[in-house]
Amino acid sequence: MCNPSSLPNPVLSATESLRAIIAGAFRQAQEEGVFPAAEMPAFVVEIPADTRHGDFASNIAMASARALRMAPQKIAAALIERFTFSGTPFVRAEAAGPGFLNFFLAPEWFAGVVRDVLDSGDQYGRSNAGNGEKVMVEFVSANPTGPMHMGNARGAAIGDCLASALDAAGYDVTREFYVNDAGNQILKFGASLYARYLQIYRGEDAVPFPEDGYHGEDIRENAREFADAFGDKYVDAPAEEAEKALVDYVLPRNIEKLRADLSRYRVDYDVWFYESTLHPDAIDDAIARLREKGLIYEKDSALWYKATAYGGEKDEVLVRQNGTPTYFAADIAYHYNKFAVRGFSRVINIWGADHHGHVARLKGAKDAIGLRGDKLDIVLMQLVRLIRDGEPYRMSKRTGKAITLSDIIDEIPIDAARFFFNMREASSTFDFDLDLAVQQSSENPVYYVQYAHARICSIMAKLTADSITPEREKADFLRLGTPEEIELIRLLAAFPNEIADAARAYDPARLTHYATQLATLFHKFYTVCRVAGEDEALMQARIHLCLAARQTLRNVLGLMKITAPESM
Numbered sequence: 001m002c003n004p005s006s007l008p009n010p011v012l013s014a015t016e017s018l019r020a021i022i023a024g025a026f027r028q029a030q031e032e033g034v035f036p037a038a039e040m041p042a043f044v045v046e047i048p049a050d051t052r053h054g055d056f057a058s059n060i061a062m063a064s065a066r067a068l069r070m071a072p073q074k075i076a077a078a079l080i081e082r083f084t085f086s087g088t089p090f091v092r093a094e095a096a097g098p099g100f101l102n103f104f105l106a107p108e109w110f111a112g113v114v115r116d117v118l119d120s121g122d123q124y125g126r127s128n129a130g131n132g133e134k135v136m137v138e139f140v141s142a143n144p145t146g147p148m149h150m151g152n153a154r155g156a157a158i159g160d161c162l163a164s165a166l167d168a169a170g171y172d173v174t175r176e177f178y179v180n181d182a183g184n185q186i187l188k189f190g191a192s193l194y195a196r197y198l199q200i201y202r203g204e205d206a207v208p209f210p211e212d213g214y215h216g217e218d219i220r221e222n223a224r225e226f227a228d229a230f231g232d233k234y235v236d237a238p239a240e241e242a243e244k245a246l247v248d249y250v251l252p253r254n255i256e257k258l259r260a261d262l263s264r265y266r267v268d269y270d271v272w273f274y275e276s277t278l279h280p281d282a283i284d285d286a287i288a289r290l291r292e293k294g295l296i297y298e299k300d301s302a303l304w305y306k307a308t309a310y311g312g313e314k315d316e317v318l319v320r321q322n323g324t325p326t327y328f329a330a331d332i333a334y335h336y337n338k339f340a341v342r343g344f345s346r347v348i349n350i351w352g353a354d355h356h357g358h359v360a361r362l363k364g365a366k367d368a369i370g371l372r373g374d375k376l377d378i379v380l381m382q383l384v385r386l387i388r389d390g391e392p393y394r395m396s397k398r399t400g401k402a403i404t405l406s407d408i409i410d411e412i413p414i415d416a417a418r419f420f421f422n423m424r425e426a427s428s429t430f431d432f433d434l435d436l437a438v439q440q441s442s443e444n445p446v447y448y449v450q451y452a453h454a455r456i457c458s459i460m461a462k463l464t465a466d467s468i469t470p471e472r473e474k475a476d477f478l479r480l481g482t483p484e485e486i487e488l489i490r491l492l493a494a495f496p497n498e499i500a501d502a503a504r505a506y507d508p509a510r511l512t513h514y515a516t517q518l519a520t521l522f523h524k525f526y527t528v529c530r531v532a533g534e535d536e537a538l539m540q541a542r543i544h545l546c547l548a549a550r551q552t553l554r555n556v557l558g559l560m561k562i563t564a565p566e567s568m
Contacts, residue, residue: 007120007123007124007126007127007496008116008119008120008124008496009127009496009497010109010112010113010116010493010496011047011493011494011496011497012127012496012497013089014056014089014090014105014109015045015056017088017089017090018045018056018058018088018090018103019045021083021084021085021088021090022043022045022058022060022079022083022101023040024082024084025079025082025083025084026040026060026064026079027040028082029078029079029082034078035064035068035070035075035078036068036069038064038067038068039067040064040067041063041064041066041067042063043058043059043060043063043064044058044059044063045057045058046058047490047494048102051490053094053096053102054094054096054102054103054104055103055104055105055490056090056102056103056105057100057101057102057103058100058101058103059099059100059101060075060079060101061073061075061076061079061095061099061100061101062098062099062100065099071099072098072099073095073098073099075099076095076099076100076101077095079093079101080093080094080095080101089105089106089108089109089112090103090104090105090106091104091105091106092104107478107481108478110477110480110485110486110489110490111477111478111480112477113489113490113492113493113548114477114480114489114492114541114544114545114548115477117492117548117551117552118472118544118547118548118551121551122551122554122555122558124495124496124551124552124555125168125495125496125498125499125552125555125556125559126168126169126170126496126499127168127169127170127496127499127500128170129169129170129500129503129504130166130169130170130171130172130500130503131170132170132171132172133171133172133345133346134171134172134174134343134344134345134346135166135171135172135173135174135344135345135346135347135348136173136174136175136176136338136342136344136346136347136348137159137162137163137166137173137174137175137176137348137350138159138176138177138178138338138347138348138349138350139155139156139158139159139160139162139163139175139177139349139350140152140155140156140159140177140262140267140350141177141178141179141180142258143180143185144179144180144181144251144254144255144258145185145186145188145189145192145214145251145254146214146216146218146219146254147218147257147261147404147405147406148258148261148262148404148405148406149402149403149404149405150383150384150386150402150403150404150405150408151352151381151383151384152405153265153384153405153408153417153421154381154384154421154426155350155351155352155381156262156265156267156405156421157265157417157418157421157422158350158379158381158421158422158426158508159175159267159350160175160266160267160418160561161418161422161508161511161559161560161561162348162350162379162502162503162506162507162508163175164508164559164560164561165499165502165503165508165510165511165559166503168499168503168559169499169500169502169503169504171503174270174271174344175267175268175269175270175271176269176270176271176272176273177258177262177269177271177272177273178273178275178334179255179272179273179274179275180275180327181251181255181274181275181276182274182275182276182278182279182330183275183279183324183325183326183327183330184320184324184326184327185327186247186251187243187324188210188212188213188214189214189247189250189251190243190244190246190247191210191213191243192209192210192213192214192215192219193219193222193223193226193243193246193247193250194239194242194243194246195207195208195209195210195213196209196219196220196222196223196224197223197226197227197234197235197242197246198235199223200223200224200227201227201232201235202235222246222250222253222254223246225250225253226245226246226249226250229249230245230249234246255272259272261405261406261409262405264409264414265405265409265414265417265418266414266418266561273334273337275330275334278330278333278334278337279325279330280325282333282334282336282337283325283329283330283332283333285333285336286329286332286333286336286369287303287318287319287329289336289369289370290305290318290332290365290368290369293368294306295309295310295368296318300321301321302317302319302320302321303317303318303319304316304317304318305317305318305328305329305332305365305368307361307364307365309368310364310365310367310368311360311361311363311364312360312361312364313357313360313361316328316361318332328358328361328362328365331362331365332362332365332366332369335347335362335365335366335371335376336369336371339366339371339372339375340370340371345375346375346376346377347375347376347377348377348378348379348506349376349377349378349379350379350381350426351378351379351380351381352380352381352383353380353381353382353383353427355378355380356380359378359380362376362378363376363378377506379426379427379506380426380427381426381427382426382427382428382429383429384421384429384430384431384432385429385430385431385432386403386431386432386434387431387432387433387434387435388433388434388435389435393434411434412434412437412438413437413438413446415446415450415562415563416437416438416444416446416447417437418560418561418562419445419446419449419512419560419562420432420437420445420446422508422509422511422512422560423445423509423512424509425507425509426506426507426509440568445512445516446562447568448516448519449515449516449518449519449553449557450557450562450563450564450565450568451519451568452518452519452522452523452549452553453550453553453554453557453564453565453566454565454566454567454568455522455523455526456522456546456547456549456550456553457550457566457567458567459526459531459546460543460546460547460550462532463531463532463543466532468532468539468543470540470543470544470547471540472540472544474536474537474540475537475540475541475543475544476537476538476540476541477541477544479537479538479541480541480542480545482528482529484521484524484525484528484529485525485529485542485545487521487524487525488518488521488522488524488525488545488549489545491514491517491518491521492518492548492549492552494514495514495552495555495556498510498511498514499511499559508560511556511559511560512560514556515553515556515557515560518549518552518553518556519553522546522549522553525545525549526546529542530542531543531546
């Protein structure tokens, strides 16, 4: 694999070059006495939304007006006189409006983008924006007492694609699943299984079910499997012994099912971290650290943490009256492990929006225990509404139960599931149209993008059939100058920045938006620009532009773990 720092980022390189051009002209104007001695203010260099009036733009003239005590138009004119473009990607500049400066790229820059993509191949888009920062993305972490639900399906797609974006942007990324295999929920799990197990032999009327137990059909199924394996061996055994046996039998199978379903969904974790490893030592250590700061007290035979001292709405129980640590106590110890023990500099948790109340108290607990709560970032994920035949779809026809991750990947292609769940930023709700997800037409967003890749493969196959082969040395990339060609190349150039921006914003939806836009611009280019039949230099340039677009499509789909078919 190439060193990310050596890989091309055409937009970033041009931006840095333009900043140097502007700074040089600014200093020259000061040296010549045209500008007074003043510190050059912060200014913006960007690609404008409308590139018809310039490839890049800057607000340097308006940003400098107060410091220089000059009109922006006068500042802009003075800078234009002193810009030196020799040896840079730019050829000229113009002033516009109240003092905006527009800059124009040389044709060689656009030609260079095509070469960069082809030279970098499957590494194109990767960068060193993250400087190797050690980051963890913890996502899904579904309760192993039951199957994964719809929220987990979305969380898995978002978390995995975000981790891919971070990795491609040069962060040192770890994907982690936190297994809640200890604490009160496991005690409740054991009691639920035990009740269902006894009901098999004694009848449901004879054995009351715990009011706070897990009522899902999966508990009945698990108890039946246990009974098939062990018969009535534990019917007359002490409850504690029987519950432990049930949990020891069922829990590993549930966890393995989680792992298998996620792997089928193309989500594989670097670490499966078990909560049980925190009991009791790590939790006791966390409580001791809080106690040293005077943040622990006893009330009603329970152990409490003064959460209100660190921004919490109310104090929190850490150890219940029965001696069992709460989920929050384990969470404090777990995040201490993430930062202090394993050395992650930043941790990103993907949570359902219903956990929003937990954000401030956990960040406060990090501060309280001697860590920086601002290094813990929580992405709150809104719900998805499944739609079928234009109506909300809540129950699986196969099982008659609530839709699970397993149901989703049985019902629709995995490519569609991963793409659709990343079409909106995590904080937005959206309707997932099951009918559209299986539709093979341009109305289906993932099909539309994949078709663009397959179309390029088809173009290449037809050229080969006509005895035309790509010969880069014969291509004149400076001939690529139509609006459609320039627009497509400009978007290819933006790919490394799009990945880095998706990583910084924790928004992998940027990748699906980029892929869709790239497919659109390729279709537009191919509709207007004939590839075969032109003179050799232009034909070869367009062939290689097709290859560059195909490579970039393949790379962005690969980040999302979505296939790039060669035919459709």
